Amino acid sequence: MVQYLDLPLDLSFAALSDATRRGIIERLGRGAASITSLADQFQMTLTGMKKHIQVLERAGLVVTWKVGRVRTCTLGNRGLSAEAAWIETHRKLFEARFDALDDIISEMKQEGGDDSAR
Structure with missing residues (x-):
């Protein structure tokens, strides 16, 4: 690892x-x-x-x-700007992944809805 x-x-x-x-x-x-x-x-x-x-x-x-x-x-003088930047980068990454997951779930629901109509 x-x-x-x-x-x-x-x-x-x-x-x-x-x-x-x-x-x-x-x-x-x-x-x-x-x-x-x-x-x-x-x-x-x-x-x-x-x-x-x-x-x-x-x-x-x-x-x-x-x-x-x-x-x-x-x-101290250094503050937390590096930590805030790291968190923001990873927050955006998680949001993008959750948005993609939401899209997949929506597609699956639509496909499931089409199957039930048959």
């Missing part, structure tokens, strides 16, 4: 596959937040939140910086 490797997309979709990480992205869309405040907001341990943030950082979706003892997070 051929395996496709598109590391940025793979990392993004893996990061976004988790509801908590999607929630973090949504929260950071409203402004920067410390890892501690995010952990409190999502009712999880600091260690658990750090792991989620690391996944988001690896995907380039979140950037963090440390000032003193506080690590602050914000959305």
Whole structure:
């Protein structure tokens, strides 16, 4: 089996596959937040939140910086345009296939209607 490797997309979709990480992205869309405040907001341990943030950082979706003892997070600059483009391309492909299937089903119904009239 051929395996496709598109590391940025793979990392993004893996990061976004988790509801908590999607929630973090949504929260950071409203402004920067410390890892501690995010952990409190999502009712999880600091260690658990750090792991989620690391996944988001690896995907380039979140950037963090440390000032003193506080690590602050914000959305990364890269956005989700590549992911949106991939989804749109595949949405069009699925729509085309479903349209073709609809055409086949319509033809079969018409042919079935002709047979029943005989």
